[in-house]
Amino acid sequence: MSDRIVIEAEPREITGKQVNQLRREGQIPGVIYGKKTQQQSVQMEQKALRRALRTAGTTHLVDVKVGDQLRTVLVREIQQHPTRGDIVHVDFMEVDMKVKLRAAAELVTVGTATPEAEGLGVVTQLLREVEIECLPEALVAEIEVDLSAIRTADDIIHVSDLVAPPGVEIMTDPELLVARFEYAAGEEELAVEEGEGTAEDVEVIARGKKDEEEF
Incomplete structure (x- = not known):
């Protein structure tokens, strides 16, 4: 029933x-x-x-x-x-219960990235949802993004790294970035001083207010 x-x-x-x-x-x-x-x-x-x-x-x-x-x-x-x-x-x-349909699934973060737990900075989520395809009975509203996969500051999560629920196929470009680690203010300079790179190697990313989705 x-x-x-x-x-x-x-x-x-x-x-x-x-x-x-x-x-x-x-x-x-x-x-x-x-x-x-x-x-x-x-x-x-x-x-x-x-x-x-x-x-x-x-x-x-x-x-x-x-x-x-x-x-x-x-x-x-x-x-x-x-x-x-x-x-x-x-x-x-x-809907026809025997025909696959496409819908959007929200990406919800779980777990903690190792460098964030160490207080080095924060993880930035770059993608908020993905397109999925499935039979109506398998439809889900959310797909989890496991941030514990970010074990070093250089690790990033792509769409291809996401684990879809049974019966669900993710149709979004697998090469798109989902999440990445960013050093806290001042950590980039510290990394340069320690010989991990040069000023030219550091990519500065502007931080903006995250979009809040409302129903």
């Missing part, structure tokens, strides 16, 4: 500007579409929908129940009011 989140929906007859009345009544319009199925307009209770989307996001399979019919979907687009942040429309894509 599936343990997927179920979103209760009703067929929607109202379209166009009249959907504003639906929203005032606490109902959110949406559509379900798929390659082998006809597009269906639906409406959902606002509070229940927000709770479901908060958990499922756009990377987990969801079952939308319309009457007696259960349709397995992915959330493909969530439209929100530009100032209030209210959900105004949701697009669902119905």
Whole structure:
């Protein structure tokens, strides 16, 4: 038995500007579409929908129940009011459980790099997500990046070093950099003094504020 989140929906007859009345009544319009199925307009209770989307996001399979019919979907687009942040429309894509699909998986760091543990600097994550391909049942939202693989200051992690879950293939360029170690301020000069390189050999990388992703 599936343990997927179920979103209760009703067929929607109202379209166009009249959907504003639906929203005032606490109902959110949406559509379900798929390659082998006809597009269906639906409406959902606002509070229940927000709770479901908060958990499922756009990377987990969801079952939308319309009457007696259960349709397995992915959330493909969530439209929100530009100032209030209210959900105004949701697009669902119905999936074929026997056909592979492509999606984005967030890269989440685990473990600690040896030079960072020694207080020499920090690890910078250069890639935030990768594209994956898998059957719907194998879909994952995250892939781990094991920073303990960085044992020296010269070690770097490429996409090819990532370990994908069973049934998942990473489609992103395997040569792209995922993470690297950077000396703390002053460590580059110390390395030069100790004969580990020259000033010309040192690559200075500007540090910027990391991007924060919001749902």
